[in-house]
Amino acid sequence: ExxxxxxxxxxxxxxxxEYHSLPASIVALNNTxxxxxxxxxxxxxxxxxxxxxxxLGVDGTSKASSSIVVGTAEAYKKAYGExxxxxxxxxxxxxxSTEGSTVLIIGQNERGALYGAFEYLSRIAxxxxxxxxxxxxxxxxxxxxxxxNNMDGSIERGYSGxxxxxxxxFVVDNVTRAAEYARxxxxxxxxxxxxxxxxxxxxxxxxxxxxxxxxRLADAMRPYGVQLGISLNFASPKDFGGLSTFDPLDPAVDxxxxxxxxxxxxxxxxxxxxxxxxxxxxxxGPLTYNRTLADGANMFxxxxxxxxxxxxxxxxxxxxxxxxxxxxxxxxxAAVDFFKDLDxxxxxxxxxxxxxxxIDFQVREPASPLFSTLRKTSTSIELQITPEYLGQNCHLVYxxxxxxxxxxxxxxxxxxPSKVKDIVSGQRFSRPLGGWAGVVNVGTNSSWLGSHLAxxxxxxxxxxxxxxxxxxxxxxGDWIRLTFGFDARVMEVITEMSMKSWPAYENYSGNLGIxxxxxxxxxxxxxxxxxxxxxxxGQWTRADKFSIGMDRTVKNGTGxxxxxxxxxAARYEEIETTPDNLLLWFHHVNYTQKLKxxxxxIQHFYDAHYEGAATAQTFVPLWESLQGRIDDERYNxxxxxxxxxxxxxxxxxxxxxxxxxxLSEIPDDHERVGNHPYRIEAEKMSLNGYKPYKVSPFHTASxxxxxx
Ligand code: BDP
Numbered sequence: 001e002x003x004x005x006x007x008x009x010x011x012x013x014x015x016x017x018e019y020h021s022l023p024a025s026i027v028a029l030n031n032t033x034x035x036x037x038x039x040x041x042x043x044x045x046x047x048x049x050x051x052x053x054x055x056l057g058v059d060g061t062s063k064a065s066s067s068i069v070v071g072t073a074e075a076y077k078k079a080y081g082e083x084x085x086x087x088x089x090x091x092x093x094x095x096x097s098t099e100g101s102t103v104l105i106i107g108q109n110e111r112g113a114l115y116g117a118f119e120y121l122s123r124i125a126x127x128x129x130x131x132x133x134x135x136x137x138x139x140x141x142x143x144x145x146x147x148x149n150n151m152d153g154s155i156e157r158g159y160s161g162x163x164x165x166x167x168x169x170f171v172v173d174n175v176t177r178a179a180e181y182a183r184x185x186x187x188x189x190x191x192x193x194x195x196x197x198x199x200x201x202x203x204x205x206x207x208x209x210x211x212x213x214x215x216r217l218a219d220a221m222r223p224y225g226v227q228l229g230i231s232l233n234f235a236s237p238k239d240f241g242g243l244s245t246f247d248p249l250d251p252a253v254d255x256x257x258x259x260x261x262x263x264x265x266x267x268x269x270x271x272x273x274x275x276x277x278x279x280x281x282x283x284x285g286p287l288t289y290n291r292t293l294a295d296g297a298n299m300f301x302x303x304x305x306x307x308x309x310x311x312x313x314x315x316x317x318x319x320x321x322x323x324x325x326x327x328x329x330x331x332x333x334a335a336v337d338f339f340k341d342l343d344x345x346x347x348x349x350x351x352x353x354x355x356x357x358x359i360d361f362q363v364r365e366p367a368s369p370l371f372s373t374l375r376k377t378s379t380s381i382e383l384q385i386t387p388e389y390l391g392q393n394c395h396l397v398y399x400x401x402x403x404x405x406x407x408x409x410x411x412x413x414x415x416x417p418s419k420v421k422d423i424v425s426g427q428r429f430s431r432p433l434g435g436w437a438g439v440v441n442v443g444t445n446s447s448w449l450g451s452h453l454a455x456x457x458x459x460x461x462x463x464x465x466x467x468x469x470x471x472x473x474x475x476x477g478d479w480i481r482l483t484f485g486f487d488a489r490v491m492e493v494i495t496e497m498s499m500k501s502w503p504a505y506e507n508y509s510g511n512l513g514i515x516x517x518x519x520x521x522x523x524x525x526x527x528x529x530x531x532x533x534x535x536x537x538g539q540w541t542r543a544d545k546f547s548i549g550m551d552r553t554v555k556n557g558t559g560x561x562x563x564x565x566x567x568x569a570a571r572y573e574e575i576e577t578t579p580d581n582l583l584l585w586f587h588h589v590n591y592t593q594k595l596k597x598x599x600x601x602i603q604h605f606y607d608a609h610y611e612g613a614a615t616a617q618t619f620v621p622l623w624e625s626l627q628g629r630i631d632d633e634r635y636n637x638x639x640x641x642x643x644x645x646x647x648x649x650x651x652x653x654x655x656x657x658x659x660x661x662x663l664s665e666i667p668d669d670h671e672r673v674g675n676h677p678y679r680i681e682a683e684k685m686s687l688n689g690y691k692p693y694k695v696s697p698f699h700t701a702s703x704x705x706x707x708x
Contacts, residue, residue: 001631003447006184006455007482010050010125014486019052019129023103026058029071029079029113036110036186036225040070040117043183047121068103068120070113076106085135092191093137096120100131111191111225118187126481136466140425142351142380142435143465144192144229144312145185146275147442151201151209157388157524160443160450165195169203171212175220181442182221188462190438192227198277198314200231202240205260214267227272229312230264234276234296235284247289248299261303273309274300275353275437280317293317293338294345301347312380312437313346315339315354315370321536330550330558331538332358335370344376351378351433356406356420358560359539361389363402363506363516366572366582369563371423372411378433381406381424385457386441386449389516389524390505393451395645396619397505398498400460400472407468412567421468436465451641452634455483456498473499487629493622500615506581507612508652511605512595513585514541514549517656526648527655542588545663548601549584561586580604591664605660606668609653616649658702674702682707 001009026048028041041058049055056068069076073086073095085095089108094116097104105120107113119136123129148156149163151170164177172178185193195217196204203209218228237243237256247253265271278285278296286296297313304311318334335358346352352374357365361384371379383403390397407421418428426434438461442448449455459479463470476498477491484490509527510517519528520539532541542550551557553573561572571577572586580595591602599607619642627635657673668674683692683705690707 001634003452003455003634003637004180006448007122007459007479008047008184008187009482010047010121011485012053013051013125013127015127015129016052018127019124021098021101021131022048022052022054022056023066023068023101024056025063025067026056027063027067027069027071028058028060029069029075030110031060034219034223036114036223037071037075037107039223040105040114043114044068044070044117044121047125051121051125066101068105070105070117072107072110072113076104088135088137090137091141092189093135094119095133095135097133098123098131099133111186114186114225115189118189122187122478122482126478127486138189138466139421139468140380140435140465141433142192142310142312142437143190143462144194144272144435144437145190145385145440146194146198146231146382146437147440148197148199148386149195149441150197151203155441155443156197156199157384157386157439158441158443159386159393160441160445160448162444164442164444165217171209171216173216175216177444178217179220179224181448182224182226184448184458185226185462186224188459189466190462191225192229192272193221194229194231194272194275194312194437196231198231198275199281199283200233200277202233202236204230205236205240205264210264210267213264218268218271222270227270228268229272229275231275231277232300233284234278234286236260245289246284248286248291248296249289254299254302257299257303261300261307261309265304265307265309269307271304271307271309273304273311273349275312275314276300277314277316280314281320285317292342292345294342294350297350297352298345298347301350305347305349310349310351310433311347312351312353314382315352315368316360316382318538319536320538322538324534324536324538324540327551328558329538330552330560332550332552332560333558333563334358334538335368336373336563339370339377340373342377343374346377348378348432351380351435353380353382353437355382356403359515362539363390363502363509364513364581364585365406365515366513366585367406367409367411367420369411369560371420372413372418372565372568373563375413375429378426378431379424380435380437381420382437382439383461384439385461386439387454387457389518390502391645391648392525393449393454394525394641395505395616395648396451396453396497396501396642398460398472398476398501399457400464400475401499402502403460403464404468404472407464410568412565414565415567418565436461438465447637452483452638453494453498453641455479484630484634487626490626490629493626497619497622501619504612504615504649507608508616508649509612509656511584511608512549512580512601513582515539515585517541527652527659529656529659541584543660543663545665547588547590548660549588550586551588552586557586557588591660591666600666602660602664602666603669606657606670606673609657610670610672613649613653617646620646654702662704676702681705 030037094107094112105116153167238246279287300311315335422428552560554562693708695701
C-alpha cells in the first residue's frame with residue numbers, strides 16, 4: 001500500500017456475498033477507447049472484480065436486462081427508447097439506479113456517465129448495497145485543479161516531490177502518471193486541470209511544448225473527462241514572441257495572442273482555457289501599460305472565445321512592496337480596490353478567481369469581501385489543498401471544516417442571504433459561469449501529496465465542489481472506508497484526529513485572527529512571528545509591547561470592514577460584535593483586552609498554544625493504537641509524520657508564547673510560559689564547536705540566546 005491507488009483501491013469487502021443482485025454483464029454504450037464511457041466500462045469491470053471478486057465482461061450489445069448499463073442519456077435513448085430522468089440531468093450530472101436486476105448509470109454527457117460509474121463503485125466499496133435511484137447534479141460547472149508546476153520540474157509550494165508533467169523545460173515523455181492523476185480527479189468529479197504555475201513561464205508556448213500538451217498530456221487526460229488548461233505569463237508577446245510590447249490594447253499584441261491560441265487549440269481542441277495571474281507579486285500585467293485588469297482579461301477572452309474556452313482571471317492582485325508605516329495601507333483591501341469598478345466590464349467567458357480570504361490561505365480569515373462586490377461578473381473560489389501555511393503535510397490538518405466555514409459565510413448582499421457557496425455557483429447573482437479552483441500540487445511521490453492522511457483534503461475538495469452541503473465528517477467517513485477499510489477503531493481514530501486537527505493547528509499557530517504566524521518571507525512553514533512585521537508583503541500583525549492586531553475598521557483603521565455589505569460591515573466594525581476568532585483580524589487591541597470568554601487576549605494566546613500542542617501530542621498514541629489494523633507501510637509513514645507534528649507543535653507553542661511573553665512582559669497566569677523546568681537551554685550545555693549568540697530580534701529565542 002504505497003498510496004498510489006488512494007481511494008480507488010477496490011479492495012475486497014468482507015460482506016461481498018451479501019450483494020445478491022449483481023448483474024451478469026456490463027454494457028458500455030460507447031466502444032471508442034478514448035471515450036469516458038468506454039473508460040467507465042473498464043473501471044466497472046476492474047472495480048467489481050476487486051471489490052466483489054466477480055469477473056464481469058464488458059460489451060456494447062443492446063441487452064439491458066440484468067446488466068450494468070453505462071452511457072449518456074442520448075445513447076441510452078437510441079439503444080432502448082425512453083429515458084424519463086433525462087430532463088433532470090444537468091451537464092456532468094448522472095442518474096444512478098440499482099433497483100431491480102439492472103444497474104443504470106446514465107450521464108447527461110460522457111463525463112457524467114463516468115462520474116456515475118465511480119459513484120456506483122464507491123458505494124459497493126463501502127458496502128452500501130441497499131437499492132437506490134437518484135439524480136446527482138453538480139453545484140457549479142467549473143471544478144478545476146490548479147497545479148503550480150514549473151517547466152524545470154519543480155513545483156511551487158509542492159510537498160510531494162517533482163512534477164509529473166514537466167522536466168528540464170519540457171512536457172514529460174511518459175504521461176502514465178498524468179493519466180493516473182486524471183483518473184483520480186475524475187473519480188472526485190474534477191473536470192479541469194491547469195498544469196503549470198500561475199507564476200508562468202512563457203516557454204510553455206514553444207512548438208515543442210504545445211506538441212507535448214496536445215499529443216501527450218491532453219490525450220492522456222481526455223478519456224477521464226479532465227480538460228487541460230494552462231497559466232499564461234502576461235508579458236509573453238514581448239519576452240517570448242519578440243514584440244516590443246505586451247500592451248493588451250495594442251492590435252499586434254491582440255493578434256499575437258489570437259494566433260498562439262489558435263495554434264494551441266489546433267493541438268488541444270477541447271482545451272478548457274487560460275488561467276492568468278497579472279500585476280501581482282512582481283508579475284507583469286495590464287497595469288504596466290495603464291490598462292485595466294478587465295482590458296487584460298478580455299484580451300485572452302477574445303482569443304479563446306471562438307474555441308469555447310474560458311479565462312480564469314485571478315483576483316489575487318496586490319503590490320508586495322506596501323509601505324507599512326502608513327497605518328491606512330492594507331493588503332486585505334487590494335482585491336476589492338482593484339476590481340470594484342470593473343464589475344460588468346469583463347467579457348462573458350471571464351471568471352474572476354478569488355482566494356477564500358482577503359490575504360492568502362491563512363489558518364483563519366473571513367471570506368473575501370470581493371465575493372459580494374462582483375454582481376455582474378462570474379466568480380470562482382480558490383482553495384489550497386496543498387497546505388502552504390498549514391504545516392505543508394508534515395502536520396495533519398483536515399481542511400474541509402475550514403472551507404465549509406467560508407462557503408457558509410453569509411455576506412448579506414442587499415441584506416439578502418448571500419452565502420459564498422451560492423455566489424460561486426452562479427446562483428445568487430444569476431451568473432452563467434462559476435465554480436471552484438483548488439491548488440493541489442501533486443508530485444511524483446507515490447502518495448500524491450506526500451502524506452497519506454492529507455489525501456482526505458483532495459477527496460473533500462472534490463466532494464464539496466460537487467455538493468457543498470455535505471458535512472465534513474461524512475466526507476471523511478467515506479474517505480476512510482475507501483482508503484483504510486472497515487475497522488471501527490480505524491474509523492474512530494482517523495475521524496478524531498482529523499476533526500481535531502484544524503482547531504489544534506490554529507491553537508498552536510496564530511490565534512484570534514492574527515494570521516498563521518509562519519515565517520512570512522519565504523518558507524511559510526515554522527513559527528516566525530517576528531517576520532510578520534517590517535516587510536512590504538502586507539501580512540502584518542502590528543504587534544508592539546502593549547497591543548496587537550490590524551485595525552481594519554472604517555472609523556480608525558484601514559477601512560477593510562467597510563468593504564463588506566452593510567450588515568456584515570457593521571458586525572466587523574465593532575469589537576463587541578466581531579467574533580473572537582477574528583478579533584485581531586479586524587481590531588488593534590491591548591493584550592489585556594477581554595474576550596467574550598472572559599480571558600485576556602494574551603492569556604488566550606498562552607492557553608491556546610498549550611491546548612493545541614497537547615492535542616497534537618495525543619495524535620501519536622491514537623495512531624499507535626492502529627498498529628496491526630492497517631498495513632505497515634502506511635502505518636509507518638503516518639507515524640513518522642505524527643511524531644514530527646507532535647514535536648513541531650511544541651516548537652510552535654514555545655516560540656509563539658515566548659515571543660509575545662518577551663514582547664509584552666505579561667506573565668502567564670499558569671506560570672508556564674518562560675518557565676520550562678525540564679528544559680536545558682542549548683547555551684547552558686558544554687559546547688563543542690558552537691558558540692552562544694545574542695539573537696535579533698531579541699524575542700526569537702528564550703533567554704535571547706541561540707547557539708551558532
Ligand atoms: C502565495 C504563494 C506564492 C504564490 C502566490 C499566488 O506563497 O508562492 O505564487 O500565493 O497564489 O501564497 O499567486
